[in-house]
Amino acid sequence: MCLAIPGKLTEIYQKDTLRMAKIDFGGIAKEICLEFVPEAELGDYALVHAGFAISLMNETEAQENIQLIQEVSRFDDEVS
Amino acid sequence: MEICGGQTHSFLRHGLDALLPSQIELVHGPGCPVCVTPLEQIDKAIAIASRPEVIFTSYGDMLRVPGSSTDLFSVRAKGGDVRVVYSPLEAVQLAEAHPDKEVVFFAIGFETTAPANAMAVLLVQRKGITNFSIITAQVRVPPAIEAILQAESCRVQGFLAAGHVCAVMGFHEYLPITEIFQIPIVVTGFEPIDLLQGLYATIRQLEAGQAQVENQYQRAVSQQGNTAAQQSIQQAFQPVDRKWRGIGTIPKSGWGLRPELATFDAELKFEVQNLLSQESPLCIAGEILQGLKKPWHALPLAKNVPRKTRWVPLWSPRKGPARPITGTIDKISLDIESPSPQGRDNNYNKNQELWG
Numbered sequence: 001m002c003l004a005i006p007g008k009l010t011e012i013y014q015k016d017t018l019r020m021a022k023i024d025f026g027g028i029a030k031e032i033c034l035e036f037v038p039e040a041e042l043g044d045y046a047l048v049h050a051g052f053a054i055s056l057m058n059e060t061e062a063q064e065n066i067q068l069i070q071e072v073s074r075f076d077d078e079v080s
Numbered sequence: 081m082e083i084c085g086g087q088t089h090s091f092l093r094h095g096l097d098a099l100l101p102s103q104i105e106l107v108h109g110p111g112c113p114v115c116v117t118p119l120e121q122i123d124k125a126i127a128i129a130s131r132p133e134v135i136f137t138s139y140g141d142m143l144r145v146p147g148s149s150t151d152l153f154s155v156r157a158k159g160g161d162v163r164v165v166y167s168p169l170e171a172v173q174l175a176e177a178h179p180d181k182e183v184v185f186f187a188i189g190f191e192t193t194a195p196a197n198a199m200a201v202l203l204v205q206r207k208g209i210t211n212f213s214i215i216t217a218q219v220r221v222p223p224a225i226e227a228i229l230q231a232e233s234c235r236v237q238g239f240l241a242a243g244h245v246c247a248v249m250g251f252h253e254y255l256p257i258t259e260i261f262q263i264p265i266v267v268t269g270f271e272p273i274d275l276l277q278g279l280y281a282t283i284r285q286l287e288a289g290q291a292q293v294e295n296q297y298q299r300a301v302s303q304q305g306n307t308a309a310q311q312s313i314q315q316a317f318q319p320v321d322r323k324w325r326g327i328g329t330i331p332k333s334g335w336g337l338r339p340e341l342a343t344f345d346a347e348l349k350f351e352v353q354n355l356l357s358q359e360s361p362l363c364i365a366g367e368i369l370q371g372l373k374k375p376w377h378a379l380p381l382a383k384n385v386p387r388k389t390r391w392v393p394l395w396s397p398r399k400g401p402a403r404p405i406t407g408t409i410d411k412i413s414l415d416i417e418s419p420s421p422q423g424r425d426n427n428y429n430k431n432q433e434l435w436g
Contacts, residue, residue: 003086003270004192004244004300017206018169018199033169036195036309047247047300050139050189050196051167054306055247061299068271 004049006062009034009042023048026066081228083221084190084242085112086270094272104283107235108368110224110324111242113188113217114141118323119359121217122147124352125186128215129155129162131350135178137171138186140164148358168200168214175204175212184346187214192244194218194335195309198316201337201344213346216336219322221245222253223333229261233372238282240268240275243297250305254293262291269297316341326365 011022012034019034023046030048034040037053045062046053057065082088088108091097097106110116126147129136136152143152143162156162161181165171168185175183187197197214204212221242228234241254246267254265264285268278278296285292295301313335322334337345347353367373 004247016203018203033167033196033199035199036306036312038308047244049244050193051169052196052199052309054192054195054244054309055300057299065271065299068273 004047004054006045006047006057006065007032008062009040009044009046012040012042021046021053023053026070081107081109081236081238082240082268082275083109083111083225084240084245084270085115086244087111087240087242087268087275090270090272090275096272096275100279104279109228109239110327111190111221113190113193113219114145115365116219116324116327117142117145117188117217118325119148120323120355120357121215122151123355123357124347125184125215126150126152126155127352127355128184128346128350129160130158131182133182134350135161135163135174135181135183136186137163137165137168137174137183139166139188142186142188168196169203172200172203172209172212175209176207179211181211182349183212184350185212185214186217188217190219190221190242190245191249191313192242192247194317195248195306195312198312201316201341202312204344205341210343213344213349214337215346216317216334217322218317218335219324220319220333220335221249222257223330224324225254225257225265226261227327227330227333229257229263235372236263238263238286239265240278240282241265241293243267243269243274243301246295246297246301246305248306248309250303251293251295251301252303252305258291258293264291265293267293267295267297267301269300324366326359326363326367328366 005025007023007025007030009021010024010029013020019038021032021034021040023030023032032046032048033052035052037046037056040046040053040056045057045059047055047057082091091106100106122145125136125138128134129152138152143164145151152162163174168187171183171185185197185200189197197218201214225239228236241251251267257263258265264282266278266281268274274296281294281296285294316338317335318338319332320334320336321329321331323329324333342348364373364377368377
């Protein structure tokens with residue numbers, strides 16, 4: 001339930017009075033809300049939960065997170 | 081005790097529990113909003129979702145959770161308009177697209193999810209939408225930790241705090257808890273290396289006789305947390321006494337709608353406040369959520385459940401929490417007894433001896 005994953009902001013725009021963004025999760029694009037991270041800029045990495053960015057990460061931290069997820073995923077594939 | 085069900089899932093999925101020395105016991109805490117949503121709220125949701133004028137929206141994991149007599153999936157199977165959404169904003173969009181319908185959102189979650197739920201209500205208010213309401217079952221972590229520590233039977237010696245709850249709320253709320261109860265709390269992420277670091281930090285504190293809040297998840301969490309998200313919660317909700325499934329009421333442990341936003345309260349709108357709910361006497365959810373029993377202790381009890389309603393309450397020992405299981409008791413037993421890492425079998429046997 002409380003899982004959140006990092007992705008890269010590729011487009012920022014206003015919609016319905018809310019600041020929204022397109023975010024790239026390793027090739028999958030989703031629309032998310034940026035209201036809780038007003039300082040977010042294009043190219044930033046955001047931790048997303050329930051359609052909302054709840055925290056920003058710098059690129060090094062986000063890549064570390066993504067790499068950890070990918071490593072575990074590869075390991076799971078090998079095991080299964 | 082790891083607070084978050086996501087952490088429990090990660091521990092079990094990656095077999096970390098099997099790698100630990102026997103002196104360290106992981107106790108799975110009440111950190112799954114699906115598991116702790118009280119039966120009464122699920123029954124109210126089912127009653128509302130069954131109405132013909134309602135589009136009922138929810139995160140997917142609530143649909144299989146059993147109420148007193150049925151669940152939301154069954155409501156949908158019988159023709160109810162029950163839809164899974166990824167974000168509460170999708171529910172708001174549905175309300176705009178269907179002005180002839182009443183759209184209701186099941187607002188469950190811990191502090192990680194509460195800001196999103198809050199934003200949906202604030203947006204609806206701002207836009208003057210009148211056919212949207214929420215049924216709330218939101219819970220707060222710090223009062224739950226205090227309740228666990230105040231219990232006479234408490235065996236917990238340290239907490240791994242839920243990283244994403246703290247991404248929103250920060251960890252300043254935990255500082256007085258460590259001081260009053262003299263217990264280490266380590267804010268921890270969800271990847272295997274995060275969890276092992278969190279455990280290491282907790283054990284290091286215990287061995288040094290310390291009781292502090294440490295932040296293992298610095299890449300996502302700061303002490304003050306996300307103040308914009310906190311403001312949204314404050315604008316839409318206020319702390320209320322909240323019942324936790326199997327545990328009972330914990331003072332100020334929930335987020336309820338502020339009185340000025342009562343028009344968005346689905347319980348009032350559809351007059352379901354006084355529904356009678358009947359929890360199964362076999363339910364040991366409370367003892368599991370407080371770390372006093374293990375999920376597999378529910379299985380022998382499940383054999384007494386009538387075949388027609390063959391649910392095993394809320395946990396799968398191999399897959400972690402928040403995964404209600406359907407199927408025959410035989411299949412479930414096979415699932416547990418199928419080959420698994422040796423260490424996990426040892427843990428299973430050890431706990432079987434411990435708890436009988």
